[in-house]
Every structure is written in C-alpha cells, then in structure tokens.
Amino acid sequence: MNYIFFNFGKTPKYLNYSINSVLSVEKDARIILCSDDQFEINGIESLNSNSLDNLSAKKDQILKIFSKQNFDQNPLWFSSILRVYALNYVSKNLNLDSFTHFDNDVLIYKNIEEIKQKKYFKENSINITKSDNDHLVFGFSYFPNIELIENLCNSFDEILQNYDYYSNYFARGKNLSEMRMLKIIDTMNPQLFNILDSLPYGNKEYLFDPSSYGQYFDGTHLKRGNYYFKRRYISTSHIVGREIKSNRIKPIYKNKSPFVRYENKNFELVNLHIHSKNLGKFLNKKYKKVINL
Numbered sequence: 001m002n003y004i005f006f007n008f009g010k011t012p013k014y015l016n017y018s019i020n021s022v023l024s025v026e027k028d029a030r031i032i033l034c035s036d037d038q039f040e041i042n043g044i045e046s047l048n049s050n051s052l053d054n055l056s057a058k059k060d061q062i063l064k065i066f067s068k069q070n071f072d073q074n075p076l077w078f079s080s081i082l083r084v085y086a087l088n089y090v091s092k093n094l095n096l097d098s099f100t101h102f103d104n105d106v107l108i109y110k111n112i113e114e115i116k117q118k119k120y121f122k123e124n125s126i127n128i129t130k131s132d133n134d135h136l137v138f139g140f141s142y143f144p145n146i147e148l149i150e151n152l153c154n155s156f157d158e159i160l161q162n163y164d165y166y167s168n169y170f171a172r173g174k175n176l177s178e179m180r181m182l183k184i185i186d187t188m189n190p191q192l193f194n195i196l197d198s199l200p201y202g203n204k205e206y207l208f209d210p211s212s213y214g215q216y217f218d219g220t221h222l223k224r225g226n227y228y229f230k231r232r233y234i235s236t237s238h239i240v241g242r243e244i245k246s247n248r249i250k251p252i253y254k255n256k257s258p259f260v261r262y263e264n265k266n267f268e269l270v271n272l273h274i275h276s277k278n279l280g281k282f283l284n285k286k287y288k289k290v291i292n293l
Helices: 014-025 053-068 075-093 112-117 146-161 163-171 178-188 212-218 239-245
Strands: 002-007 030-035 044-048 099-101 106-108 126-132 135-143 193-195 250-254 257-262 265-269 271-273
Touching (some): 002 014, 002 075, 014 030, 014 106, 053 075, 053 146, 075 099, 075 146, 075 178, 126 146, 126 178, 126 239, 135 146, 135 178, 135 271, 146 163, 146 178, 178 193, 212 239, 212 257, 212 271
Parallel strands (some): 002 030, 002 099, 030 044, 126 193
Antiparallel strands (some): 099 135, 106 271, 126 135
16 A cells, blocks of 8 residues: 655654554555655655655745735645645656555554455545544545546645635635635535545444544644643534534543444544644554654
8 A cells, every 4th residue: 555644844753653553554555755854764755845846836826825815824724735736746756556645643553455455445536534514634535546636636726726715605704724625625526535434323344533533532732722622622513523422432542442432332443633643642552663754
C-alpha cells in the first residue's frame, strides 16, 4: 500500500508515531513524505515540497485568495488546502495507481491492505471519513485511483476561483476550511465519495475514526480561555459524538487497542485521530520504532 504524508512548516515529532504505526502493521508499506524538509532515511521516500513547481504556483494562488479574505492566521487553514494539491502532484510524479492519506496526528492499528481485501473501500470513489453534516475529514482516506484526486483538485479550483459565492451560499459568508470544501464537493457530486463507517450499526467488523474517538480518549489541543478540552471530550456537533453522549455506544481503549462497544459486541477501530497530538499514549501493542525523522 502507498501512503502519502504531507507536512508544511516544521516537522512535528508526533509524525514519527504516525509513520511508525503504519510500518508496525504493514512492514512492506511504501511511505512517501512530502514536506519542507529533505530526509535521507531508509524506508521513506522524501520529497521536498519546494521541488514541485506546480505546488509552488498553487501556494501563491491560495495565498492571494487568503489575503483577500479574513482568514484565521493559523497556518493549518492554508496547509490543509495545499495538501490536497500536493497529493495530486506527488501521486502523478511517482506514477502511483492508488494511495492512502490521513492527517499527521493519526495512528493506524490495522493493515490497510488487508482492510482493502475485506471490501471496505469502493473502487470508484474517494473513501473518506465524515465528522458532521458540514465536514469531511482526512481522519482516514483511500484513493483507489489517481483520477479521483485530479477530480478533487478540479473541484477545489472551482471553489477557490469562486470563493465568495461558495462561502455565501454554503457557509453564510464564513471562511471555508478544506473540510468544509470537501463537504461542499460531496453535496454537489456525492458519487465522488464513499463515507467510511464510523458507527457500529451495520455489518462491518471495523470502524474508522474521523476525530471523535480520539477526542474522547484524550481531548483536543484547542483551548477556551484557560481551559483545555481534555479526556472524555465529546462534541455533540459530531455524528459520533452524539452517539457517545446518548450512551448507545462506548469507546474503549484497552490493552493498547481501541474499539467501540455496542450491544455487547466489540468493533475494532482501524485508526485513531489523536487531536491532542499525544500520539505516544496510544501506541499499538505491535508498535515498533522503525524510523526517526
């Protein structure tokens, strides 16, 4: 399986945990890291983002749009949109036929190649997680062909070039994050996406975490006044959060494995999106330190 990681700016230490979590369950995984840094590490293909001419041009375009809008100065807004284009350019440059991508604060607990063989993914759609009715998120995603990421970038171009229209029509004039843009595209073209199961109400053995389970286990990195959202944090705006709040499901982390309890059955989580960035607290029992950035 091909895995593309993207990082804009200083490389965070927790990215080591994310990459190693993949290599711990899938030793033959192909790890591609596109970042502002250049690494020479066995087991990783490192691409400097500045070497991708198309990406540099896209940076300038997005920054111009940002300069016209009252965007939050958090660089995450910028880098999250930019990484969609990075996925396209990297997959084309390396002639990939498919790839997996998720945020850098995600841990993987299952061999994704094996999950694919169990028919969890649709072969003609972007397989992705959904946090709420307004946001799709890269808690986990799988692109079965690179034409899909090309189509996604074209849709992002359409929104960025007509930003005011989409902001006013879909978000009452508010800023559009990459998560919101993904959901807008899903609304306009639902066939482009396959929403991965996050709740245990079907016949699936495994579930995917958009972000709610990771937030429940260890809170978030966000702060309200002097108060950090800590362990057992539940966002009732999230689809999963509402189900946790209702006590219909119970997330459990035990013996270094996350699962969801529902009607006396355990449903294993493929991934955890650790919003607090404390990935070291939730390492798989199979975890090995294979690389160090």
